[in-house]
Amino acid sequence: MMNKITQLFNIQYPVIQAGMIWASGYKLASAVSNAGGLGIIGAGSMYPDVLREHIRKCKKATDKPFAVNVPMLYPNIEVIITIIVEEGVKIVFTSAGNPKTWTAFLKEKGITVVHVVSSVKFALKAQDAGVDAVVAEGFEAGGHNGREETTTFTLIPMVKEKLTVPLIAAGGIATGRGMLAAMVLGADGVQIGSRFLASVESSSHEKFKQMVVELQDGDTHLTLKELAPVRLIKNKFFHDVVALYATSPTPDALKALLGRARAKKGMFEGDLEEGELEIGQIAGLINDIKPAGDILRDIIADFEIAKREALELL
Structure with missing residues (x-):
């Protein structure tokens, strides 16, 4: 499934596992990456030495690309960025802060940078800061969210209209049908959190x-x-x-x-x-806990079925 997102990250499917606090350690990230998506280690719930350990373990658990998510409102941000550079992480997702703060520095180190936003205004700010892609996250999303309360179905087409860099949809997506809907609205890929939280490899209780x-x-x-x-x-x-x-x-x-x-x-x-x-x-659509690789394969299978069904409507 080749498109802007799979080419940008060198992955098989345009599906990104969100970097969630207390859920996305190296086990989940490596499982998603091994299955053909992009796994993300969530640095927000990790002390710097723990983050370094997870990055090193992820490298051993997969030879596929993976990323680290960095919420910029957390302390020790300079130390976290230093560890990411020292450990040779190739992809970073930043969130909860000004993308201008670290984008140029990370790109100078050869790192692909993606920023998470909740509005058109901040999508444009991220693009102006030089990010390689933007995640537009709707009001439906879990965890820390935007103040605008704009839903994914309205946010994605509005951001797509203004953006030139690749666009990743997030918020309220857990199935292949949701993935297809987001891509029809203009997204080049999807970021999924809650569904992967309910996985065997998730570090949540x-x-x-x-x-x-x-x-x-x-x-x-x-x-x-x-x-x-x-x-x-x-x-x-x-x-x-x-x-x-x-x-x-x-x-x-x-x-x-x-x-x-x-x-x-x-x-x-x-x-x-x-x-x-x-x-x-x-979460109301999540009915079981299963391996992350199976979750990703189910999403892709559902996506292909939904795509065929949509063609029958034409």
């Missing part, structure tokens, strides 16, 4: 994975916009947030409730009541 499988539509909500918008499962912590909002809290009060390491407590340690549980709206 098994109790969290099982909870994802059991979710229905309406079980997630975007909140904490005063800090950094995040889509959460409606557990006890979420309802504590809702109760606090009823008091018209200050950002400091929200920060105090959030505390430290709450996402780790929920997603990695399995505290389903007090943890911050991040997942996308598409």
